Amino acid sequence: MDFTLPPNNPEAAKYSQLGRAALSLRSVAENPQIETIQTLALLGGYRHMAGGKACIDSAWSYASFSIKLAQSVSISLFNRWYRDCALWGLDTKTVQRRRLTFWSMAATEIFFALHTGRPPSCSLSYVDCEFPIYDGQNSTKDEAATQLFKLWHFRSLKEWIIPACQHMMAVPGPNYQSLLALERKMLQETPPSFEFLTDPDTSGRPSREARSYIMSLLRVNTMMYIHRSFFAQAILDKPDNPFLSPYAHSYLTAYRCASTQLSVSLHFYNKCPLFFQRLTPFWTNAFTAAVS
Template identity: 30%
Template sequence: MQAKNNRHRLGLLFVVFAFAAFLDANREPGNAEAEFYHEVARATICLHSVMEKPSLETIQVLHFLSIYNTISGNELAGKETSMETPWSLVALAAHLAHTLGLHRDGLKWGLSADVTARRRVVFWNLFVADVWNSLETGRPPTFSLPYIDCQFPGGGSPDGNGHIDTNREVFWGSWTFRFASSCVADVAARTLTSDSPSYSTILELDRKVCNFPVPATVEEFAATASGAIPMKPADKDIGLTESVGRFVMSISREVILLYLHRSFFAQAIVENPINPLNSSYTPSFLAAYRASLTILRIVKVHYDLHPKLTAMFWPVWTYALSAAVSRVRNDRDAWPTVTYGLQLNGRAS
């Protein structure tokens, strides 16, 4: 058992090396060293079946391989970008997490505080990946909240009231996990069913997402991106971790809102192409319009701050392209926005 764990632990080390090489600002994306470590990590975890007595390292390396394939655009089969391999790796990791009982909190089993803390981090990061992959692929999520009592890293349970800890050490991770469990999971559960959700359900989910609290710094970042307030000189000097945290939190809400309203946005245009504001789906038309514009502005602000890093993550540009397409209307005023979105994609490529 120990030898097998060491093999998967070694695979985890190599995939971390792959990330380090891939994200090195002094190298070109998709460099040979990153791919070398990626292939070594894949080979290492195959030295022992991941299905037989998996460990935390087994689950972590599968999850990290999924992330690497997502950001690198290097599909295992065919060297091309798709969601199949990342989705399959996350799904496998999620099933193995059930094997280890990661959805149940370790303190109830008498595990040490250190082991319990690590289990919580591994589980909730995997939960976030699973539920977002579910929305992006249209497939059912693996985890179901009624069966989960694993506490959030830093404390708190998924059945809490959504309180955001203002401690700067935990505000980034805590918000991501809470938003995924409270909002993203609910959106997936109620929109990916075999029967299409009612419009009242969409509006209810919209209110839930919009009312979910975010840290004040994130609200300020979103307001800056929208042009409501000017950017402070100090905003350009914040650390990379906090900058990325603000970006992820800001864009997450808008992506979910665009996802919720895009079909009814289209129906509003079909119902009243001259003036969609007079259609039955005016709330969706406005929500999708605002979300798409905010996404484009947030991506631009973050690209201006961290151009190389932002350009590396192609999922960001899929959101930007979706937002640009949603802004196309039956009048010429939309075309400057579309051109603006395409220019952003061109600069990143």
């Protein structure tokens, strides 16, 4: 993200290699530290952003491994991150740090799971970790907007994306009525405007544009994924007229969501091309929409 350097520059690759070398000095699976878990999660993000062959597959592996290590942390020393750490009477700063780390890692891992068609590593039925608490005191407008964005992102992750991913990966297959119920929930709970999550004074800044891009497309992108398989089934059922298929709703919804995805992606690319050229998830979403 340093615009003075070319994308995928050798310096970034060098630090990635040094980070992996540092991790290999001892087993990361034995008494992992919080920094070890965060490093693995960051390496997953780097692998995806750097691109290259099978980048999203290796990124998913790193992200999933970091979640599993977080789940394996012993109660006596670190407690279980997927359980809320306030239960063990830790100080407020530690509680906040662990809550933020857990949900940030969960957000990264579920994104990779959704885009690779793999099951999520953490089921909500085992999670009672609360969201981090932000009081907004002594914060600038941009900091407050960032904090509100994180909370909204974590909530949508918990209530929309993880359930959608679990439905999609179910065996023998997703229950169509359950997916329609989830879709209705998403439509009812999405605020009419996301302006309260942005700071007008930061318009044009890459960080602000990234937040706006994610907020604009999180619901649309999720709906596109949950309806994509039924979109294909509608075409297989009635190739001459998919609207006669029992899955006609999915056919139309997936088409509309893909069209919106491409339109919004073009809008944000034109606003901040140097930034979105380097944002691999941006191209992953756009390519998926184009194929759909």
